[in-house]
Amino acid sequence: MSVNRHYDREFVRTFFTSPTAVEGENDSAKMLRSAAKLRGLEAPDVWVPDNEDATAPSMRAEGIDNIIEVVAEHGSDFPGEIHPRVVWHREDPTTRYRGFQQMLRVAESDAINHVDGFVIPEVGDVDDWKKADEFFTIVEHEAGLEPGSLSMSVIVESGEAELAMGDLRAEMGKPANNLERLFLLVDGEVDYTKDMRAMTPTGELPAWPELRHNTSRGAAAAGLIAVDGPYDDIRDVEGYRERMTENRAKGMTGIWSLTPGQVVEANKAPLPPKTGRWLVEAGGRDVELEARDGKQVYEGSELGLEVTGDREYHLRVGDDEYVLDEPELEEELLDLTAYVPSLDDIVDSMEEFEAAKAAGRGAIAMSRSATLVIDGVEVEITADRMWDEATYQAAGTPIALFQDVYEHRPDQHEALAEMYGRDLIERAVAVGE
Structure with a gap:
């Protein structure tokens, strides 16, 4: 209608x-x-x-x-x-x-x-x-x-x-x-x-x-x-x-x-965050990992990790325990973690997809990596996601909100500039147009 x-x-x-x-x-x-x-x-x-x-x-x-x-x-x-x-x-x-x-x-x-x-x-x-x-x-x-x-x-x-x-x-x-x-x-x-x-x-x-x-x-x-x-x-x-x-x-x-x-x-609250953050499911809820020296550190009692042999790990999730090799551990941790993108992350991804679409490509793969630290043990994880037009449109919703706010609330421009920086705001206002 x-x-x-x-x-x-x-x-x-x-x-x-x-x-x-x-x-x-x-x-x-x-x-x-x-x-x-x-x-x-x-x-x-x-x-x-x-x-x-x-x-x-x-x-x-x-x-x-x-x-x-x-x-x-x-x-x-x-x-x-x-x-x-x-x-x-x-x-x-x-x-x-x-x-x-x-x-x-x-x-x-x-x-x-x-x-x-x-x-x-x-x-x-x-x-x-x-x-x-x-x-x-x-x-x-x-x-x-x-x-x-x-x-x-x-x-x-x-x-x-x-x-x-x-x-x-x-x-x-x-x-x-x-x-x-x-x-x-x-x-x-x-x-x-x-x-x-x-x-x-x-x-x-x-x-x-x-x-x-x-x-x-x-x-x-x-x-x-x-x-x-x-x-x-x-x-x-x-x-x-x-x-x-x-x-x-x-x-x-x-x-x-x-x-x-x-x-x-x-x-x-609805505006995209200034910085992205990693979450891990622990104790039935999402816990924010602490960004420290470029790594994502978990400090809690619901998850435990130790090296038990050559490329073998013992992972504890609540009352459940697993013995995993390195690929299995990465897969398990990918299931437990999620990334909350920042405004910059969203704009970057949309701009990359727009460039790919202009070059005649209908879908591209995008990756995001992090180093997780649990009980002092470091593990590299990489999440891959396919972006197509539907993904692009869905990602555009928080950007559309930001653009709507920026258009109709000029009295908030200074506060937004303090939050995000003027260069990022210019890109966010222009992307998707």
């Missing part, structure tokens, strides 16, 4: 929400003002002034006033996109109408010059999505905006909404709707858990890997962008990183960020 989207972004790393009005403060808009001034790696790709869950119902009218004031004042300088979240509910027409009125008030103010779209929570089946789309169309008409100029993002917080993602391919592009305005599909695991009547012994949220997979699949099928829901334990930085790693393996690059600290982590 070909979707004529009106937005340019292919990736969104960060979805950052801010309360629109804080009760009991001299300046109820202080959280909005603080978020509007974020720059560089602390600034999200998408900023969401949140006039729904993050703002008390009694403060939401004032919240809209605050959005209008703060976005009108600071929106032109904000480096990411701005998508306020309004109220909505699939089962409550009164709430839907209030959401419509909130959008209309923003659209008829000067703030609309800096607003890219709106986020709609609590959607239901695809007919409910169409109701929201119709309100967007009316808002655009009433405010004198071009039809389809406002993006619509939805929070997937119910079984109905999850199933509706499977209908998008058939519905988008029909003359009766303007669902091509859709931008983000965002998981809302808290309300989803409530809607599913799910329970856990501790009361914590289920992980919902199925929902994240379905949202990523729905976004890919419809040409949209998938974003994971909030990670509430804001002190658990390692858990947040692990969650993002799991998500990227599902094709979901973006994640909800609750603090500027989480924004920094989520902005950096």
